[in-house]
Amino acid sequence: MNVLVTGGAGYIGGTVCRLLLAQGHTVTIFDSLCHSRREALPAGATFVEGDLADRALLEKTFSNGPFDGVMHFAALIEAGDSMKKPEVYFRNNTAGTLSLLEAMLATGHDKIVFSSTAACYGEPESAPIFEDARLKPTNPYGESKLLVEYMLQWMNSQRGLRYASLRYFNVAGAIEGYGEAHEPESHLIPLILDVALGKRASIKIFGQDYPTKDGTCIRDYIHVQDLADAHLLALDALSTTEKIICNIGNGQGFTVLEVIESVKRVTGKPIAVELCDRRAGDPAVLVASSDKIKAELGWKPRFAELDAIIASAWKWHQIHNA
Incomplete structure (x- = not known):
């Protein structure tokens, strides 16, 4: 094509x-x-x-x-x-x-x-x-x-x-030789990885009073x-x-705090956090059902585990920032 x-x-x-x-x-x-x-x-x-x-x-x-x-x-x-x-x-x-x-x-x-x-x-x-x-x-x-x-x-x-x-x-995540590097960066996982790399002092958590299990927003990562x-x-x-x-989507959601814990597991690095007020326009929970695309197009995610997604991103970020 x-x-x-x-x-x-x-x-x-x-x-x-x-x-x-x-x-x-x-x-x-x-x-x-x-x-x-x-x-x-x-x-x-x-x-x-x-x-x-x-x-x-x-x-x-x-x-x-x-x-x-x-x-x-x-x-x-x-x-x-x-x-x-x-x-x-x-x-x-x-x-x-x-x-x-x-x-x-x-x-x-x-x-x-x-x-x-x-x-x-x-x-x-x-x-x-x-x-x-x-x-x-x-x-x-x-x-x-x-x-x-x-x-x-x-x-x-x-x-x-x-x-x-x-x-x-x-x-999130990366393929061989190519990953996430927005200018400026605004996405959670690469921002946390910047903390693990020592490029950023802490990660900001916007809101701790959402109706979720730990008070932070829940998102679906793919x-x-x-x-x-x-x-x-x-x-x-x-x-x-x-x-x-x-x-x-992945069909399962993770809170901001759970993502931070995953990065800690994958990198073995401490992650400092900064607690901030909610941002306007942020929904509390966004989790997808992907049943339709699986049924109609035969799509199936190969990287369903959050730790595996973050591990691929971590590998790329270390090389990219070397």
């Missing part, structure tokens, strides 16, 4: 690009490098530096195809930051995706796998969360992604666009390779399926 990957210089997009290339596919990466580096690009991929707002550049890129499908990862991802600057998230995530969809339709491209989020659900009414649960985001980041899902539904029904919307939870596998399965399925909406 010939695949266009937006955000392919990022953590998840870059992992997917490496798997595509390893399987013999042709990859073109479209990325602004606003939160990544040119050095993160995989060897063998064609690179176009640009912003999704640049409709002309998008159409020019598509004209160099045709592409068998688009995988769309390019987005701002920090929920807390979105509460401070909602307009930036709607401009980048929602309006930027509309520009991408318009360019696809204008050039005859009709298959897209969209990197959605569990933040579309907001504060869930029950756990685990199924795909037909209420969609009510608690932050602009989640809302910006949900608006894209609404656009995709209309583009499917009115313009024949085939799409997969994959709602996933907290992604290995990045398992997530990448799901994206490849979804793109293949769009050849025969018009619309796919699936959760991707």
Whole structure:
């Protein structure tokens, strides 16, 4: 296949690009490098530096195809930051995706796998969360992604666009030679690993009074390779399926304190913590049911244990920070 990957210089997009290339596919990466580096690009991929707002550049890129499908990862991802600057998230995530969809339709491209989020659900009414649960985001980041899902539904029904919307939870871990290094970093596991490496004095815990077993938020963690596998399965399925909406997760949740304890076990290092107030927009519990993607696409996670996920991340972080 010939695949266009937006955000392919990022953590998840870059992992997917490496798997595509390893399987013999042709990859073109479209990325602004606003939160990544040119050095993160995989060897063998064609690179176009640009912003999704640049409709002309998008159409020019598509004209160099045709592409068998688009995988769309390019987005701002920090929920807390979105509460401070909602307009930036709607401009980048929602309006930027509309520009991408318009360019696809204008050039005859009709298959897209969209990197959605569990933040579309907001504060869930029950756990685990199924795909037909209420969609009510608690932050602009989640809302910006949900608006894209609404656009995709209309583009499917009115313009024949085939799409997969994959709602996933907290992604972690590393593949051989490539792992998580956001700039700035905002995700829990790499931040804790920075403490283990001595790069950070402590890890902040935002809120200790949630209705959970130890008062800290519960999240569902999935290995990045398992997530990448799901994206490849979804793109293949769009050849025969018009619309796919699936959760991707581990099916079990861990509190912030349990994640910290796992890092202690894996690294053998002490982890200092700093107790902070809750962050606005943080749901107490987010745990996915992945039964649908297992049944419909045959997906099965290979890295189900939290310690194994963290161990792969720890191995990469030690090499990356040597």
